[in-house]
Amino acid sequence: MSHACTFDGCTVGETGACALERDPATCEHRIGTAAFAGVDAVASGTSAADAIDGLGAPVLEKPNSAASFPSSRTLRPEFVSGMMGSRYVTVVGILGDPESGKTACLASLYLMIANAQLDGWSFADSKSLMAFEEIARGAREWNEGQLPDQMTLHTEMTDDRRPGFLHLRLARSSDGRRFDFALPDLPGEWTTALVGTARADRFEFMKSAEAIWLVVDGRALADKERRQGAISRLGQLTGRLETIFGGALPRVMIVVTHRDHGELDGVTTSRITAELAKRNVVAGIHQVAPFSENGGVKAGFGLADLIDATVGSPRSAAEFWPDSAPQEGSRSYLAFRRDR
Ligand SMILES: Nc1nc2c(ncn2[C@@H]2O[C@H](COP(=O)(O)OP(=O)(O)O)[C@@H](O)[C@H]2O)c(=O)[nH]1
Ligand SMILES: [Mg+2]
Structure with a gap:
């Protein structure tokens, strides 16, 4: 031939x-x-x-x-819903005023996991690597030289109505379980508008959230003059969330950034707890330092704990076939109602 x-x-x-x-x-x-x-x-x-x-x-x-090739920029809500159809996805609602440190938490989380520094967790996959690279770029430049004024860029959305999600699949070292996280990087203005004008239409996605991070700048909580305002805003924000969810809120977590500037005192934490209790909400307080200007606190402080708490503690498995053999000397039948 x-x-x-x-x-x-x-x-x-x-x-x-x-x-x-x-x-x-x-x-x-x-x-x-x-x-x-x-x-x-x-x-x-x-x-x-x-x-x-x-x-x-x-x-x-x-x-x-x-x-x-599939785009690896932020994911549209439809993509996240599609993903949720095939596997369990932990959607996290991330709210907080502008400059509170929302983007910094995500950028630092990515840098930590990429460098195998996130205690108890390892990287398994991400469908939005480019988006993570984009938000982490400022921090990379900082690593090479001087500290810039801003480590993260101000978050802007191409679409003002729909959130863009970042995706991370992490493997938990304790049991090898993998978790898919969908993390939205929203502009702080969305939170401001939610508190100020109750504009909630953009937060539809929150209804599938497993946990909600309310991010607050730790420096505002440490400052006597700004403290009460910051705490009241947390209360108002929780109130708005209750309206969105119709009462049954998912796990709420208060994420306090700038831990490198100091630790919250007990009085402040109990005032936060009391403010949320007015609305019958119980929330854990997590102090983090996505970046650090203080040698005593390492950049990425608290993020591993934050991820642990976001997925919840591993449930202790119920005993599959409990042993019901009578114990010697227990005489269950004879002892029945003896105490009445
Ligand atoms: N030193 C320090 N800087 C932080 C911390 N968290 C955030 N920042 C900085 O605060 C600024 C605002 O943070 P950003 O994440 O952009 O705020 P966002 O508007 O909530 O997304 C950025 O320059 C961050 O690098 C922190 O814990 N420590
Ligand atoms: Mg931002």
């Missing part, structure tokens, strides 16, 4: 004559590939000009749909 023919005994390649005594130019067994046209054209005596015309033409046909 010659290269250009599907017929088993083809002799055109060797002798120039067709074994079936057909005209090689029109034989139905010939493969019309341009690349071979030249060789066969010479052999079969067709004009060399025809062959040269075919040279350089694409060898393979173009596929109908252009091949494209």
